[in-house]
Amino acid sequence: MTAELTAEERARYARQLIIPQLGEEGQAKLARAAVLVVGVGGLGSPAALYLAAAGVGRLGLVDGDRVELSNLQRQIIHGTGALGRPKVESARARLADLNPHVEYRVYGERLTPDNVTAVISGFDVVIDAVDNFGARYLLNDACFLAGIPLVEAGVLRFDGLATVVRPRSGPCYRCAFPLPPAPGATLSPAEAGVLGPLPGVLGALQAIEAIKIIVGVGRPLYGKMIAYSALTGRFDQIELARDPNCPLCGDQPTIRRIDPNCPDYRQ
Numbered sequence: 254m255t256a257e258l259t260a261e262e263r264a265r266y267a268r269q270l271i272i273p274q275l276g277e278e279g280q281a282k283l284a285r286a287a288v289l290v291v292g293v294g295g296l297g298s299p300a301a302l303y304l305a306a307a308g309v310g311r312l313g314l315v316d317g318d319r320v321e322l323s324n325l326q327r328q329i330i331h332g333t334g335a336l337g338r339p340k341v342e343s344a345r346a347r348l349a350d351l352n353p354h355v356e357y358r359v360y361g362e363r364l365t366p367d368n369v370t371a372v373i374s375g376f377d378v379v380i381d382a383v384d385n386f387g388a389r390y391l392l393n394d395a396c397f398l399a400g401i402p403l404v405e406a407g408v409l410r411f412d413g414l415a416t417v418v419r420p421r422s423g424p425c426y427r428c429a430f431p432l433p434p435a436p437g438a439t440l441s442p443a444e445a446g447v448l449g450p451l452p453g454v455l456g457a458l459q460a461i462e463a464i465k466i467i468v469g470v471g472r473p474l475y476g477k478m479i480a481y482s483a484l485t486g487r488f489d490q491i492e493l494a495r496d497p498n499c500p501l502c503g504d505q506p507t508i509r510r511i512d513p514n515c516p517d518y519r520q
Contacts, residue, residue: 258270258277258280262280262308262354265308265352265354266280266307266308269307269308274468274470274471275468275470279468279470280308282467282468282469283307283308283309283310283464283467283468284308284309284310285310286309286310286311286377286378286467287309287310287311287312287313287375287376287377287378288304288309288311288312288313288376288377288378288379288380288463288467289312289313289314289315289372289373289376289378289379289380290304290312290313290314290315290380290382291315291316291364291379291380291381291382291383291388291392292315292316292381292382292383292384292388293314293315293316293328293330293340293341293343293344293382294316294318294324294327294328294340294382294384294452295327295328295382295384295408295442295447295451295452295453295456296380296382296406296407296408296452296455296456296459297314297316297328297330297344297380297382297456298327298328298329298330298331298344298452298453298456299329299330299452299453299456299457299460300380300382300456300457300459300460300463301314301330301344301348301380302329302330302347302348302351303456303457303460303461304380304460304463304464305348305351305352305355306351306352307460307464308352308354308355309355309463309467310355310356311355311356311357311358311376312348312355312356312357312358313357313358313359313360313372313376314340314341314344314345314357314358314359314360315341315359315360315362315363315364315372316339316340316341316344316360316361316363317361317362317363318339318340319337319338319339319340320335320336320337320338320339320340320343321336322336324340326449327447327449327450327451327452327453328340329453330343330344330347330348331343331344331347332347339361341359341360341361342359342361344359345357345359360372363388364383364388364391364392365391365513365518366391366511366512366513366515366518367513369391369392369395369511370395370399370511373392373395373396373399373401374399376401377401377402377466377467378401378402378403378404378463378466378467379392379396379401379402379403379404380404380459380460380463381393381403381404381405381406382406382456382459384441384442384443385441385520386430386433386434386517386520387433387517387518387519387520388518389405389407389426390426390427390433390515390517390518390520391511391517391518393405393418393425393426393427393501394427394501394508394511394515395511396418396420397418397420397421397425397501397502398508398509398510398511399420400420400421401420402417402418402419402420402466402473403417403418403420403426404417404459404462404463404466405417405418405426406455406456406458406459407455408442408447408451408452408455409440409442409445409447410445410446410447410448410451411448411451411482411483411484412451412480412481412482412483413451413452413454413455413480413481413483414455414478414479414480414481415455415458415459415462415474415478415479415481416429416474416477416478416479416493417462417466417473417474417475417477418475419473419475419476421502422475422495422502423476423495423496423499423502423503424476424493424494424495424496424499424502425495425499425501425502427496427499427500427501427502428493428494428495428496428499428502429478429493431496431499433517433520434520436520448483450483451481451483454481454483455481458479462474476492476493476494476495477490477491477492477493478490478491478493479491
Protein backbone atom coordinates (compact mmCIF):
# COMPACT_ATOMS: atom_id res chain seq x y z
CA MET A 254 0.00 0.00 0.00
CA THR A 255 1.53 3.32 -1.02
CA ALA A 256 0.60 6.76 0.28
CA GLU A 257 -0.92 9.14 -2.24
CA LEU A 258 1.64 11.63 -3.49
CA THR A 259 0.80 15.31 -3.52
CA ALA A 260 1.02 17.32 -6.74
CA GLU A 261 4.17 18.98 -5.41
CA GLU A 262 5.78 15.61 -4.66
CA ARG A 263 4.88 14.31 -8.10
CA ALA A 264 6.62 17.29 -9.65
CA ARG A 265 9.63 17.06 -7.33
CA TYR A 266 10.24 13.34 -7.90
CA ALA A 267 8.98 13.19 -11.49
CA ARG A 268 12.20 11.80 -12.98
CA GLN A 269 12.25 8.98 -10.43
CA LEU A 270 8.58 8.14 -10.65
CA ILE A 271 8.84 7.33 -14.36
CA ILE A 272 11.63 4.78 -13.79
CA PRO A 273 9.90 1.37 -13.96
CA GLN A 274 12.03 -0.12 -11.15
CA LEU A 275 11.08 2.73 -8.79
CA GLY A 276 7.68 4.28 -9.51
CA GLU A 277 5.33 5.28 -6.70
CA GLU A 278 6.03 2.11 -4.73
CA GLY A 279 9.76 2.78 -4.73
CA GLN A 280 9.19 6.41 -3.82
CA ALA A 281 7.04 5.31 -0.91
CA LYS A 282 9.83 3.00 0.30
CA LEU A 283 12.24 5.92 0.20
CA ALA A 284 9.78 8.07 2.16
CA ARG A 285 9.56 5.41 4.87
CA ALA A 286 13.33 4.88 5.09
CA ALA A 287 15.87 6.33 7.50
CA VAL A 288 19.53 6.76 6.51
CA LEU A 289 22.39 7.85 8.75
CA VAL A 290 25.33 9.72 7.20
CA VAL A 291 28.37 9.57 9.47
CA GLY A 292 30.71 12.41 8.54
CA VAL A 293 29.43 15.49 6.72
CA GLY A 294 32.62 16.16 4.79
CA GLY A 295 33.85 15.26 1.32
CA LEU A 296 31.95 11.97 1.03
CA GLY A 297 29.03 12.84 3.27
CA SER A 298 28.25 16.06 1.38
CA PRO A 299 27.20 14.49 -1.95
CA ALA A 300 25.73 11.42 -0.24
CA ALA A 301 23.47 13.53 1.98
CA LEU A 302 22.52 15.93 -0.82
CA TYR A 303 21.45 13.16 -3.18
CA LEU A 304 19.61 11.18 -0.51
CA ALA A 305 17.68 14.27 0.57
CA ALA A 306 16.90 15.15 -3.04
CA ALA A 307 15.69 11.60 -3.67
CA GLY A 308 13.15 11.88 -0.86
CA VAL A 309 14.51 9.67 1.92
CA GLY A 310 12.07 10.15 4.77
CA ARG A 311 14.56 10.64 7.62
CA LEU A 312 18.18 11.63 7.27
CA GLY A 313 20.59 11.56 10.21
CA LEU A 314 23.84 13.54 10.17
CA VAL A 315 26.77 12.80 12.50
CA ASP A 316 29.81 15.08 12.76
CA GLY A 317 31.54 16.80 15.64
CA ASP A 318 33.58 19.28 13.58
CA ARG A 319 33.05 22.86 12.49
CA VAL A 320 33.35 24.19 8.93
CA GLU A 321 36.85 25.33 8.03
CA LEU A 322 38.09 27.17 4.94
CA SER A 323 40.11 24.14 3.77
CA ASN A 324 36.90 22.07 3.72
CA LEU A 325 35.24 24.08 0.97
CA GLN A 326 37.40 22.68 -1.86
CA ARG A 327 35.48 19.38 -1.67
CA GLN A 328 32.80 19.53 1.06
CA ILE A 329 30.20 21.04 -1.22
CA ILE A 330 27.31 20.99 1.23
CA HIS A 331 28.93 23.90 3.10
CA GLY A 332 29.50 27.47 1.95
CA THR A 333 31.70 30.39 2.88
CA GLY A 334 28.95 31.82 5.06
CA ALA A 335 29.04 28.66 7.19
CA LEU A 336 32.67 29.05 8.29
CA GLY A 337 32.94 28.33 12.00
CA ARG A 338 29.48 26.74 12.23
CA PRO A 339 29.02 23.11 13.31
CA LYS A 340 29.01 20.99 10.18
CA VAL A 341 25.77 19.26 11.10
CA GLU A 342 23.97 22.60 11.43
CA SER A 343 25.40 23.93 8.17
CA ALA A 344 24.42 20.71 6.41
CA ARG A 345 20.92 20.67 7.89
CA ALA A 346 20.26 24.21 6.68
CA ARG A 347 21.37 23.38 3.14
CA LEU A 348 19.43 20.12 3.03
CA ALA A 349 16.26 21.67 4.44
CA ASP A 350 16.40 24.21 1.63
CA LEU A 351 16.93 21.44 -0.91
CA ASN A 352 14.04 19.29 0.37
CA PRO A 353 11.93 20.50 3.30
CA HIS A 354 9.85 17.31 3.25
CA VAL A 355 12.69 15.25 4.76
CA GLU A 356 13.05 14.92 8.53
CA TYR A 357 16.60 15.79 9.61
CA ARG A 358 18.24 14.64 12.83
CA VAL A 359 21.68 15.92 13.73
CA TYR A 360 24.28 14.55 16.11
CA GLY A 361 27.01 17.12 16.70
CA GLU A 362 29.43 14.63 18.17
CA ARG A 363 31.97 12.03 17.19
CA LEU A 364 30.97 8.38 17.28
CA THR A 365 32.55 6.46 20.14
CA PRO A 366 32.19 2.92 21.46
CA ASP A 367 29.93 4.39 24.14
CA ASN A 368 27.43 6.11 21.83
CA VAL A 369 27.60 4.27 18.49
CA THR A 370 24.92 1.66 19.23
CA ALA A 371 22.40 4.27 20.37
CA VAL A 372 23.13 6.62 17.44
CA ILE A 373 22.74 4.03 14.67
CA SER A 374 19.63 2.50 16.24
CA GLY A 375 16.48 3.01 14.19
CA PHE A 376 18.24 3.63 10.87
CA ASP A 377 17.80 1.33 7.88
CA VAL A 378 21.14 2.09 6.20
CA VAL A 379 24.34 3.74 7.43
CA ILE A 380 26.71 5.69 5.19
CA ASP A 381 30.34 5.55 6.33
CA ALA A 382 31.81 8.91 5.27
CA VAL A 383 34.53 9.15 7.91
CA ASP A 384 38.23 9.81 7.36
CA ASN A 385 39.98 7.63 9.95
CA PHE A 386 40.46 3.91 10.45
CA GLY A 387 39.24 3.78 14.04
CA ALA A 388 35.80 5.07 13.07
CA ARG A 389 35.63 2.63 10.16
CA TYR A 390 36.26 -0.41 12.35
CA LEU A 391 33.79 0.92 14.92
CA LEU A 392 31.03 1.45 12.34
CA ASN A 393 31.75 -1.89 10.68
CA ASP A 394 31.40 -3.78 13.94
CA ALA A 395 28.42 -1.82 15.28
CA CYS A 396 26.38 -2.01 12.07
CA PHE A 397 27.15 -5.70 11.57
CA LEU A 398 26.08 -6.55 15.11
CA ALA A 399 22.94 -4.39 14.77
CA GLY A 400 21.98 -5.91 11.42
CA ILE A 401 22.19 -2.62 9.49
CA PRO A 402 23.68 -2.44 5.96
CA LEU A 403 26.81 -0.27 5.90
CA VAL A 404 27.84 1.60 2.75
CA GLU A 405 31.60 2.16 2.89
CA ALA A 406 33.81 4.51 0.87
CA GLY A 407 37.22 6.09 1.15
CA VAL A 408 39.28 8.54 -0.92
CA LEU A 409 42.89 9.65 -1.11
CA ARG A 410 44.56 11.84 -3.71
CA PHE A 411 43.21 10.47 -7.04
CA ASP A 412 41.84 7.11 -5.84
CA GLY A 413 38.64 5.91 -4.21
CA LEU A 414 37.08 2.68 -2.94
CA ALA A 415 33.48 1.73 -2.19
CA THR A 416 31.75 -1.42 -0.90
CA VAL A 417 28.68 -2.48 1.07
CA VAL A 418 28.75 -4.69 4.15
CA ARG A 419 25.77 -7.01 4.32
CA PRO A 420 24.28 -7.14 7.83
CA ARG A 421 25.10 -10.27 9.86
CA SER A 422 26.82 -11.86 6.90
CA GLY A 423 30.13 -11.44 5.16
CA PRO A 424 32.52 -10.29 3.97
CA CYS A 425 32.88 -7.29 6.25
CA TYR A 426 35.41 -4.45 6.37
CA ARG A 427 37.68 -6.58 8.57
CA CYS A 428 37.82 -9.28 5.87
CA ALA A 429 39.28 -6.78 3.41
CA PHE A 430 41.42 -4.96 5.98
CA PRO A 431 42.09 -7.35 8.89
CA LEU A 432 44.35 -4.95 10.79
CA PRO A 433 44.58 -1.18 10.91
CA PRO A 434 47.84 0.22 9.53
CA ALA A 435 50.63 0.84 11.98
CA PRO A 436 50.88 4.43 13.21
CA GLY A 437 52.62 6.51 10.56
CA ALA A 438 52.38 3.78 7.91
CA THR A 439 49.77 5.60 5.85
CA LEU A 440 48.94 9.22 5.17
CA SER A 441 45.56 10.73 6.01
CA PRO A 442 43.68 12.83 3.43
CA ALA A 443 44.78 15.91 5.38
CA GLU A 444 48.41 14.85 4.89
CA ALA A 445 48.27 13.38 1.38
CA GLY A 446 45.57 15.54 -0.21
CA VAL A 447 42.35 14.78 -2.08
CA LEU A 448 41.29 15.89 -5.54
CA GLY A 449 38.16 17.98 -4.94
CA PRO A 450 35.68 16.17 -7.23
CA LEU A 451 36.87 12.68 -6.19
CA PRO A 452 34.73 12.37 -3.03
CA GLY A 453 31.83 13.64 -5.13
CA VAL A 454 32.11 10.53 -7.31
CA LEU A 455 32.36 8.12 -4.38
CA GLY A 456 29.75 9.90 -2.24
CA ALA A 457 27.28 9.76 -5.12
CA LEU A 458 27.97 6.02 -5.43
CA GLN A 459 27.21 5.65 -1.73
CA ALA A 460 23.85 7.37 -2.20
CA ILE A 461 23.05 5.08 -5.12
CA GLU A 462 23.89 1.97 -3.10
CA ALA A 463 21.68 3.16 -0.23
CA ILE A 464 18.77 3.77 -2.60
CA LYS A 465 19.21 0.31 -4.18
CA ILE A 466 19.11 -1.31 -0.74
CA ILE A 467 16.03 0.65 0.36
CA VAL A 468 14.01 0.15 -2.82
CA GLY A 469 15.21 -3.41 -3.41
CA VAL A 470 16.50 -2.99 -6.95
CA GLY A 471 19.69 -4.03 -8.67
CA ARG A 472 22.64 -5.66 -6.95
CA PRO A 473 24.19 -3.81 -4.03
CA LEU A 474 27.96 -4.10 -3.67
CA TYR A 475 27.78 -6.97 -1.19
CA GLY A 476 31.03 -8.92 -1.44
CA LYS A 477 32.35 -6.53 -4.06
CA MET A 478 34.51 -3.43 -3.97
CA ILE A 479 34.63 -0.68 -6.56
CA ALA A 480 38.08 0.83 -7.10
CA TYR A 481 38.12 4.11 -9.01
CA SER A 482 41.18 5.89 -10.39
CA ALA A 483 40.59 9.50 -11.38
CA LEU A 484 43.93 9.56 -13.20
CA THR A 485 43.02 6.72 -15.58
CA GLY A 486 39.22 7.04 -15.48
CA ARG A 487 38.95 3.34 -14.67
CA PHE A 488 36.37 1.64 -12.48
CA ASP A 489 37.43 -1.86 -11.42
CA GLN A 490 35.25 -4.29 -9.47
CA ILE A 491 37.08 -6.49 -6.98
CA GLU A 492 35.57 -9.65 -5.52
CA LEU A 493 35.81 -9.81 -1.73
CA ALA A 494 35.76 -13.11 0.13
CA ARG A 495 34.57 -13.72 3.67
CA ASP A 496 37.51 -14.60 5.88
CA PRO A 497 36.59 -17.70 7.93
CA ASN A 498 39.00 -16.43 10.60
CA CYS A 499 37.46 -12.95 10.73
CA PRO A 500 36.78 -12.07 14.38
CA LEU A 501 33.46 -10.47 13.40
CA CYS A 502 31.89 -12.48 10.57
CA GLY A 503 34.09 -15.61 10.59
CA ASP A 504 33.22 -19.15 11.56
CA GLN A 505 34.10 -18.58 15.22
CA PRO A 506 33.56 -14.88 15.87
CA THR A 507 35.07 -13.30 18.94
CA ILE A 508 33.55 -9.82 18.51
CA ARG A 509 30.03 -10.12 19.89
CA ARG A 510 29.62 -6.63 21.31
CA ILE A 511 31.26 -3.21 21.10
CA ASP A 512 34.19 -3.24 23.49
CA PRO A 513 35.25 0.29 24.51
CA ASN A 514 38.77 -1.04 25.07
CA CYS A 515 39.22 -2.40 21.54
CA PRO A 516 42.46 -0.82 20.23
CA ASP A 517 41.16 -0.82 16.63
CA TYR A 518 38.68 1.91 17.52
CA ARG A 519 41.48 4.27 18.56
CA GLN A 520 43.36 4.26 15.24
